[in-house]
Amino acid sequence: MSSDRSMLIGDLPEFPEYDENYRAGFASFVGRPNAGKSTLTNALVGEKVAITSSKPQTTRHTIRGIVHRDHAQLVLVDTPGLHRPRTLLGSRLNDLVIDTLSEVDVVGFCLPADEKIGPGDKFIAAQLRKVPHQPVVALVTKVDKVARDQLPEHLVAVDQLGREHLAGEGKQAEGFSAIIPVSAVEGDQVDVVAEELTAMMPPSPPLYPTGELSDEPETMMIAELIREAALEDVRDELPHSIAVTVEEMIPREDRPQEKPLLDVHATIHVERNSQKAIIIGRGGSRLKQIGSHARTGIKKLLGTPVYLDLHVKVTKEWQRDPKKLNRLGF
Numbered sequence: 001m002s003s004d005r006s007m008l009i010g011d012l013p014e015f016p017e018y019d020e021n022y023r024a025g026f027a028s029f030v031g032r033p034n035a036g037k038s039t040l041t042n043a044l045v046g047e048k049v050a051i052t053s054s055k056p057q058t059t060r061h062t063i064r065g066i067v068h069r070d071h072a073q074l075v076l077v078d079t080p081g082l083h084r085p086r087t088l089l090g091s092r093l094n095d096l097v098i099d100t101l102s103e104v105d106v107v108g109f110c111l112p113a114d115e116k117i118g119p120g121d122k123f124i125a126a127q128l129r130k131v132p133h134q135p136v137v138a139l140v141t142k143v144d145k146v147a148r149d150q151l152p153e154h155l156v157a158v159d160q161l162g163r164e165h166l167a168g169e170g171k172q173a174e175g176f177s178a179i180i181p182v183s184a185v186e187g188d189q190v191d192v193v194a195e196e197l198t199a200m201m202p203p204s205p206p207l208y209p210t211g212e213l214s215d216e217p218e219t220m221m222i223a224e225l226i227r228e229a230a231l232e233d234v235r236d237e238l239p240h241s242i243a244v245t246v247e248e249m250i251p252r253e254d255r256p257q258e259k260p261l262l263d264v265h266a267t268i269h270v271e272r273n274s275q276k277a278i279i280i281g282r283g284g285s286r287l288k289q290i291g292s293h294a295r296t297g298i299k300k301l302l303g304t305p306v307y308l309d310l311h312v313k314v315t316k317e318w319q320r321d322p323k324k325l326n327r328l329g330f
């Protein structure tokens with residue numbers, strides 16, 4: 001894809017000017033499913049890069065968003081939720097999370113303000129002890145959903161969670177390095193989050209060109225857009241049973257230069273025939289709708305009209321079979 005990429009996006013990379021005070025590095029958000037990680041990533045980056053949904057565990061891939069400030073660059077690695085593994089897929093996701101976290105400069109632990117701290121949060125805090133060299137900042141998300149006078153009590157509980165379950169050696173000796181209330185939806189304190197996190201980055205030249213929002217290969221982002229479209233309206237029936245692979249992305253030949261068209265061939269994998277029927281819909285109507293939603297998103301992402309060729313395939317028990325997981329890129 002690398003040669004096509006510049007053609008699709010159309011910019012030559014240009015890096016920001018910098019001096020010895022410039023900082024750059026990586027941050028990663030963790031938290032229970034639905035904690036608001038993707039929404040906060042989008043608010044910080046200013047564009048839709050990670051996929052948000054009202055149902056848990058849709059962010060399966062590591063999607064990076066890049067926050068550009070005058071004197072700093074913050075590369076966000078948006079991980080899947082850390083959660084107690086129930087399937088092989090679950091435990092692979094957790095390994096992936098710990099690996100990712102060992103490489104970042106700061107971890108943002110998202111804790112929704114409108115939900116009591118529960119066993120899931122304590123589990124994550126305890127997992128974060130495995131990465132003692134990174135500071136962990138508590139990001140108390142969705143503060144617009146609670147009354148102002150309820151917030152202080154919640155912040156005290158968050159502080160206590162850090163002291164009781166996270167505190168150990170290294171940077172986490174005393175629990176959270178900072179606790180920041182934020183509302184990604186209302187844009188409240190998003191800047192403070194950016195400032196605090198960039199201040200924790202090491203001195204470094206810029207890592208990415210100016211204006212770059214994400215270095216995730218387009219195919220991965222396109223697969224996520226299709227997955228999101230496929231889950232639309234049927235999340236209750238098929239919340240975790242869909243994976244998408246993008247087989248091919250080929251610029252259509254014989255098109256005038258000012259009117260390019262990209263052919264995208266992708267497959268939606270489901271686990272059972274009954275699910276295949278749900279995805280396809282009566283007379284193919286749902287599949288058509290999925291294609292049309294996804295196409296709009298892909299066009300917006302790439303700035304190029306696309307022809308989307310979608311297939312639905314039953315890949316049995318893909319969540320539990322290591323070979324199939326490998327093939328689907330997990």
Ligand SMILES: Nc1nc2c(ncn2[C@@H]2O[C@H](COP(=O)(O)OP(=O)(O)OP(=O)(O)O)[C@@H](O)[C@H]2O)c(=O)[nH]1
Nearest residue numbers: 034035036037038039052053056057059142184185
């Ligand atoms: N009111 C309000 N809702 C929010 C805010 N941030 C996120 N949400 C909502 O909370 C839900 C979950 O948000 P996501 O950003 O998808 O959560 P996530 O942690 O990435 O979820 P997973 O991908 O399941 O791990 C969505 O419906 C969001 O719209 C916020 O600041 N305020």
